[in-house]
Amino acid sequence: MTRPWLDHYEEGVPREFTASNDVLPDLLRRSAERFPDRVALTFLGAKTTYRELWSGVQHFAAALQRLGVRPGERVSVMLPNCPQFVVAFYGALLAGATVVNTSPLYTPHELEHQLTDSGSETLILLDAFYPRYSQIAAGVPVQRVIVTGIQDALPFPKNVLYPLKARREGSWVGVKTGGSVYSFTALGRGQPLTPQAVTVRPDDVALLQYTGGTTGVPKGAMLTHRNLVANAEQARAWMTGLREGQEVTLAAIPFFHVYGMTVAMNLSVLIGATIALVPNARDIKMVLSQIAASGATLFPGVPTLYNAINHHADTPRYDLTTIRACISGSAPLLLETARQFRQITGGANLVEGYGLTEASPITHTNPIFGDQREGSIGLPMPGVDAFVADANGGRLPPGEIGELWVAGPNVMKGYWQRPDETAKTMREQGGQSWLLTGDMAVMDDDGYFRIVDRKKELIIASGYNIYPREVEEVLSAHPAVLEAAAVGVPDEYRGESVHAVVVLKPGATATPAEIIAHCKVELSAYKVPRSVEFRPELPKTAVGKVLRRQLAAEAREARQAGTPQAS
Structure with a gap:
């Protein structure tokens, strides 16, 4: 197939791309070896180096194994952006398990569906979410619950003051451990730090990411280690100005969403960046203060977040000029939002990208420093093929509207236990496995794509x-x-x-x-x-x-x- 977009890649972006054979824990291990004393995580005043993070992940993986977690078993993680999320995610994968991202916003009914559908036998959650789980505990396959709190990640004296503040506000939830309920911080205390070696292959399923909640019953997209590593590597290849071991990523978009997981967490770990964790992106004042305090250089986000910053009364009080690059995803970036944000930050490169849960998620983005075309989702990422299809799967010429099809190493294995849904969404054609996005798009002569809208929202x-x-x-x-x-x-x-x-x-x-x-x-x-x-x-x-x-x-x-x- 012809790929006109290759002629418009920035200098330094590879025209050919081959995903590595790494699995996700390799990314963290390697950064811990290269940048052991570099701060990996900042969280409300607490700092964790890459050496400390890798040690914590190994310890947690060993603790999971002692609890009986087996390779391939599903481990649900229901946490906001906090250090425990990063430890739980990489620790579960190091133990050979499959992570199931679980939204902290789920109702008991939604939580019950996902735990049952995924067959999760382990649940890691914040203490504040435990009452919702307790309502449906008897009807789900969960055998062990690991509970943590925001205070567990705070430095002294905040770790002491936080529970007192929560009690005064009436938001404190005390969870009694014992039986099948374990404390995150006490788990494996006094036990060996090194987990038993397990074989984890690139094509093993690393993550079940549920999607489709607005269009029907949520389905678990099976994303492999290769899918997720490839997408982080594609993003690194695209962002030609990245300085390994020097960047600071503002992580406000939630890790339980695959966009936040890939761009804010996995990409950051891949390049040895400091991740400034924001547990609540709706608290715009907190977002602003963390940008200024951390000196954030990378700020992946969503249009509503950038728009909220544009219009927040406190925005002029904070220095946002350290931000160099932002990729906006998840929803269309309106032109006015982008223009205002660039003005506020003194010219930060805010560009629109595009992706789907089923593609880990990024498939397209505008060049960070090259030819950015307003209203466009940009060019296919290195290693991604794309075309605009007619109703029969035929290729439409530039300028004509049809459904966007994409293929690449970042495209999912299929839907968890839903072969019928997989068959509707994926198509073998020309020796490639194509993902039918359901989005109506148009491509210009240069290979820039523009999403016209959702096929079903026409x-x-x-x-x-x-x-x-x-x-x-x-x-x-x-x-x-x-x-x-x-x-x-x-x-x-x-x-x-x-x-x-x-x-x-x-x-x-x-x-x-x-x-x-x-x-x-x-x-x-x-x-x-x-x-x-x-x-x-x-x-x-x-x-x-x-x-x-x-x-x-x-x-x-x-x-x-x-x-x-x-x-």
């Missing part, structure tokens, strides 16, 4: 295709609008019409008529919203992706119930 009005992102770009350019979403609602005359859900900037005012008038200047008549709804915030996933389908469903229900909507 709005069809009077026979015309309307892609929500195009409408949202216009909505967000209104001076009073903080963020917005466009969804389709039933329309007796047109079939569907555009409904805009808008969040205004603090202190700003606007009327539906003003919003619609603004759109009429920039959009064809059939794309202009017919109704506008104002909300204090938009519903989002844990990583900040706007839940358009939820908004569409709520708008439909409101219309059916006859609830008045602004128009």
Whole structure:
């Protein structure tokens, strides 16, 4: 196949890419050998060197083995970004287990489904989450629970003061250990630090990353060691200016999301970067203070996080100029968000990328220092092939819209125990295993791709295709609008019409008529919203992706119930 994007790679980005045969613990072991005294983790004042981190991971792996964790067994990790997450993740893998990333935001019902579906026999969780687990403990296969708390990672005297503060606020959760419940900090105390050697192969499943919760029952994407290592290596190859052993990564996006895991954690470990851990990305003041305190140079994030920084009242008080490179993922990066963030940081290279859970996750990104094309997801990463497909899987020429297909060493093995779903999502063609993304895209003559929108979120009005992102770009350019979403609602005359859900900037005012008038200047008549709804915030996933389908469903229900909507 032709690859026009190769001619537009930055100097230093390899045109040919072969993934290594490393497994994930190799990345940490090697950085501990190369940069033993380099700070690996910072967390609310606590610091951990690479030597200390590798020692802790070995100790934890040995403790898991003594508890009976076997190679291939699933170990669920339900933690925020904290040192214990990193130790648990690499420790479980070193013991030969498969990690199951588990969202701290899960309800008891969602937690029960994932623990049961994955067959997890070990659960590592924060003490504050234990009450949710206790509600469903009798109905899941978990045999051992390892509990930790934020205080376990804090330096003195914060480790003493934190529980007192939590008790005063009524948020303290005391968990009694014993039986099948173990303390993270006491686990393996006084026992040998070195785990028993187990054979871990690159094509073994390292991670079950659940996805599809907004489109149906969540499915576990089976990501191998090769998938995850390859994607970290692809990111390193792409970011030509990386300084190994010198970078500082602001880790605000959660590690339980594969984007945070790959870019903020695995890539950082691969290059010996310091990881500045932020346990709650919704606390923008904490994010700002950690950027300034750590001197962060790399800041992977999501559009909602950058947008929140752009408009936070405290932003001018902090020095953000150390940030050199940012790859935005998980959701479309609106042009205005990128422009404002670059201005605030004094020119940080904020570029839009693209990926899917099933691809570990990055497949495309704009050049960090080269030709960045606004509104584009950029070029396929080294080792990634991509094309725009018609309904029959044929290749469409540049300029035509179709479904984006991708292939590469970072593409998953399949869905856990779901061969039927795997068959719908993956296709063998031309000697490669292709992932059908479900996203509508277009490629230009130079190999830059642009996501038009989700295939299933397309709005069809009077026979015309309307892609929500195009409408949202216009909505967000209104001076009073903080963020917005466009969804389709039933329309007796047109079939569907555009409904805009808008969040205004603090202190700003606007009327539906003003919003619609603004759109009429920039959009064809059939794309202009017919109704506008104002909300204090938009519903989002844990990583900040706007839940358009939820908004569409709520708008439909409101219309059916006859609830008045602004128009």
